[in-house]
Amino acid sequence: MTTTLFDRHRLGALTLPNRVVMAPMTRVRAAGGGLATASMATYYAQRATAGLIVTEGVQPSLIGQSNPGTPGLHTDEQTASWRQVTGAVHANGGRIFAQIMHGGRVSHPDTTGLTPVGPSAVAAVGDVFTPTGPQPASLPRALDTAEVPEHAASYAEAARRAVDAGFDGVELHGANGYLISQFLSSNANLRTDRYGGPVAHRIRFAVEAAAATVDAVGADRTGIRLSPGARIWGVEDTDVPELYAALLAELAGLGLAYVHLEATADEEVLSGLRRAWPGTLVMNPLPPLGPKQTGRADADHWLGLGADLISFGRAFIANPDLVERLRGGLPLAPVDEATYYQGGDAGYLTYPAYQHAG
Numbered sequence: 001m002t003t004t005l006f007d008r009h010r011l012g013a014l015t016l017p018n019r020v021v022m023a024p025m026t027r028v029r030a031a032g033g034g035l036a037t038a039s040m041a042t043y044y045a046q047r048a049t050a051g052l053i054v055t056e057g058v059q060p061s062l063i064g065q066s067n068p069g070t071p072g073l074h075t076d077e078q079t080a081s082w083r084q085v086t087g088a089v090h091a092n093g094g095r096i097f098a099q100i101m102h103g104g105r106v107s108h109p110d111t112t113g114l115t116p117v118g119p120s121a122v123a124a125v126g127d128v129f130t131p132t133g134p135q136p137a138s139l140p141r142a143l144d145t146a147e148v149p150e151h152a153a154s155y156a157e158a159a160r161r162a163v164d165a166g167f168d169g170v171e172l173h174g175a176n177g178y179l180i181s182q183f184l185s186s187n188a189n190l191r192t193d194r195y196g197g198p199v200a201h202r203i204r205f206a207v208e209a210a211a212a213t214v215d216a217v218g219a220d221r222t223g224i225r226l227s228p229g230a231r232i233w234g235v236e237d238t239d240v241p242e243l244y245a246a247l248l249a250e251l252a253g254l255g256l257a258y259v260h261l262e263a264t265a266d267e268e269v270l271s272g273l274r275r276a277w278p279g280t281l282v283m284n285p286l287p288p289l290g291p292k293q294t295g296r297a298d299a300d301h302w303l304g305l306g307a308d309l310i311s312f313g314r315a316f317i318a319n320p321d322l323v324e325r326l327r328g329g330l331p332l333a334p335v336d337e338a339t340y341y342q343g344g345d346a347g348y349l350t351y352p353a354y355q356h357a358g
Helices: 038-046 076-091 148-164 179-184 204-217 240-252 267-276 296-304 314-318 322-328
Strands: 009-011 014-016 020-022 052-058 096-100 169-173 222-226 258-262 280-284 309-312
Touching: 020 322, 038 076, 076 096, 076 148, 096 148, 148 169, 148 204, 169 204, 179 204, 204 222, 204 240, 222 240, 240 267, 258 267, 267 280, 296 309, 309 314
Parallel strands: 020 052, 020 309, 052 096, 096 169, 169 222, 222 258, 258 280, 280 309
Antiparallel strands: 009 014
């Protein structure tokens, strides 16, 4: 029988009522101190008909913060602030994972007051957001071998806080050129110790972060997002099929709830990774920030190729009732890109549900 977007799916201890996932998207609406807000609670609760919501990236430490205005999960105040969000989503019948995102070298001292860190002293390519506007990415400090485990452990510590705050689980951000992705890279990671060089060493940080998180909150509450070959923020991967097959083999032994892949490699490579991964696969069908938003046809295509769940990003911004629109074949509202990161409730809480003609 053909799998559809509207079939149920078992994910760890959760039963998802449909296979539509709200993808993580940075919206920079957090209050000072990285606190979640009442507006954030409303935003996510409006979209609670998704089978699963994955939040915007949440920093696990101050040094892990990439952009100003993003929320954290490394203080008691931050943890408490998230309870209004998880409570609102659960009250509306939803399920929500926190995405744990350590920016690594994609950061700036003007944002955190700290020198960014990375696997090697190689700057990211491009301008990063700072409180005073875009600036060139600064040169990171290469982590000493003895320091690396504490940064892997920071994902687990944030995951503990996430569960305490009422989240159903966490997704480690291993994609898009941030810290885990930097360690996987062949040009951002120039290390010669046990965390660099051959594939078996470059995957070590990702595996250690995932294993620590599994130990902290359980495998059924732990997922990871990956972007094979994406080349975002100047990160490059060589031997993409070998690298990611080796990583998935190690992660499979941990029994993670899911792997979330972005369509940043060709379909043949991605299909091979689907075959290599024995658990639930979440697929984001289109490259990030491409000209086209994911639609029903893209979702059905990947369900046919064996994906279990389909994540939608920008379509969820302007369509809080995206599941209902997809189910009914209703048109999708356009998104106002100017309001992505401007702050405030306009372009955040102001998109209505579909209005049927009277």
